[in-house]
Amino acid sequence: MMKDQLRDFIDRISESRQVSDEDVTMLQGEILEGSIRSRLEVESLLALDRIVDAAESWGPTLTKLVVDFVVWNRAPQGVVSNDDAFWLATLLEVSGPSPNAMNIAYGILDEAGYVDVALLDFIMRGRQQARLSQIAA
Template structure:
């Protein structure tokens, strides 16, 4: 279940169709000061990311929040297991691999000591899609 204040943040941003720099500061300052605590929070923030425009500060903050949760708050620490990698790859791939989704995957790859192949597959599919999009343009 989402915390009420996080749900309100998401609803407000969706209503405005924009995440402002003040919204990003509020998210990291009071709403998720201790970071993300559940898969549902990750899924909700990634869904919001796909729905709205955002200040340039949003992408790096979203990336850090997701990486900290997946790499350091899930057991075992520093390892992205098969279950977590498959879950995250599936969530990141909804609507196609976005810039923020790819940045999250690369940041996890950089930070974790071990990453299951499911996330590596997502990265490869995202890179292939980017190349196809360049050829089509």
């Protein structure tokens, strides 16, 4: 389930394709009240991330929100299960390993006590793709 405020925010940002610093502040504060509560919210925000031009504050905020949800708001805390790792890796890979997707994966790796191999595979594929694009350039 998604709050109406978040749905309205996503609709507005999808239409304008712009995320401002004010939007980020509003998202963190009054819309999400500091935390993501469901996979649907994560999925919606990551889909939004793929289509917007965003203020600098967007990437770090999105990263923190997703990391906190996956690592600390899912049981057991500090553990990223196979199910969660596979779900998230699949989402992060939709448009390829973007900088925000890679930052989210690395943030989870830094904070979690255990991360399933599915997310580690995503990180390795992202690193390999980055190396290949540097070689081709």
